[in-house]
Amino acid sequence: MAAKIIDGKMRAKEVREGLKNEVLALKSSGTIPKLSVILVGEDPASHIYVSNKEKACSEVGIASEIHRLPSNTREIDLMKLVAKLNDDKNVHGILVQLPLPDQISEENILNSILPNKDVDGLGAQNMGMLVKGEGDPFIPCTPQGIIDLIKTTGIEIKGKNAIVVGRSNIVGKPAAILLLGQHATVTICHSRTLNLKEIISKADILVAAIGKPRLITGDMIKEGAAVIDVGTTRTAKGWEGDVDFDSAKEKAGYLTPVPGGVGPMTIAMLLKNTIKAASKK
Ligand code: GUN
Numbered sequence: 001m002a003a004k005i006i007d008g009k010m011r012a013k014e015v016r017e018g019l020k021n022e023v024l025a026l027k028s029s030g031t032i033p034k035l036s037v038i039l040v041g042e043d044p045a046s047h048i049y050v051s052n053k054e055k056a057c058s059e060v061g062i063a064s065e066i067h068r069l070p071s072n073t074r075e076i077d078l079m080k081l082v083a084k085l086n087d088d089k090n091v092h093g094i095l096v097q098l099p100l101p102d103q104i105s106e107e108n109i110l111n112s113i114l115p116n117k118d119v120d121g122l123g124a125q126n127m128g129m130l131v132k133g134e135g136d137p138f139i140p141c142t143p144q145g146i147i148d149l150i151k152t153t154g155i156e157i158k159g160k161n162a163i164v165v166g167r168s169n170i171v172g173k174p175a176a177i178l179l180l181g182q183h184a185t186v187t188i189c190h191s192r193t194l195n196l197k198e199i200i201s202k203a204d205i206l207v208a209a210i211g212k213p214r215l216i217t218g219d220m221i222k223e224g225a226a227v228i229d230v231g232t233t234r235t236a237k238g239w240e241g242d243v244d245f246d247s248a249k250e251k252a253g254y255l256t257p258v259p260g261g262v263g264p265m266t267i268a269m270l271l272k273n274t275i276k277a278a279s280k281k
Contacts, residue, residue, distance in 0.1 A: 033278035145265025166209035218247030
């Protein structure tokens with residue numbers, strides 16, 4: 001039976017509609033939520049992502065500003081800009097677009113963002129709280145969007161075998177922790193995993209976030225599995241996911257498309273986190 005295609009674009013729109021009301025409520029109490037985005041260098045994909053974030057902010061009524069810095073920016077100068085935004089009472093969320101040029105330590109920069117403005121949730125404090133299950137941290141946007149899509153589609157997570165392919169700090173690791181928090185039995189696979197095919201074939205829920213176009217084909221997927229494709233690689237054929245869509249849709253029970261699956265959810269969750277930051281103030 002062909003898989004049900006999970007429409008991330010539609011769900012993201014629904015989330016944004018709900019957020020508009022929250023922005024109105026904040027504004028009527030005198031707070032204009034504001035996101036500051038820092039983009040260093042010329043990576044074309046990053047420029048597209050950042051423009052999309054700016055558009056999405058304006059659509060729901062969040063103020064935004066983009067700081068575009070040259071690729072030879074020194075770490076100390078980026079630190080100074082982050083410090084300035086940390087001190088700016090009108091800025092509620094700070095996002096440093098990744099990847100950063102080689103001369104800048106991603107770790108130093110992400111950890112220099114005040115935890116209560118770290119709307120990407122990638123700093124050590126928010127990530128540590130997420131792992132420990134403490135308090136109310138900012139949750140990284142893509143994994144948060146994945147869980148939203150799974151839950152709103154009505155897929156049961158509790159007790160299921162969830163396999164996450166990819167161990168990045170942005171997606172794989174936090175996605176695994178969130179699935180664990182929803183009581184899945186979680187396995188993380190990566191580029192060095194032996195017998196990947198055998199492990200993947202056990203997945204009731206499969207999250208593919210390894211950045212290798214079409215690595216996962218229908219023959220590897222368990223009949224009826226929920227397959228969430230986070231891969232977005234630009235190839236000669238356009239944007240491609242980690243999952244071979246045509247063969248996967250014959251085996252999976254649910255499948256996210258690329259584009260139009262997880263991507264729009266990432267931005268919707270960023271808006272949600274920014275409103276949360278402004279509300280906490
Ligand atoms: N680059 C690709 N995805 C992301 C993301 O979610 N956050 C940041 N800061 N950079 C990214």
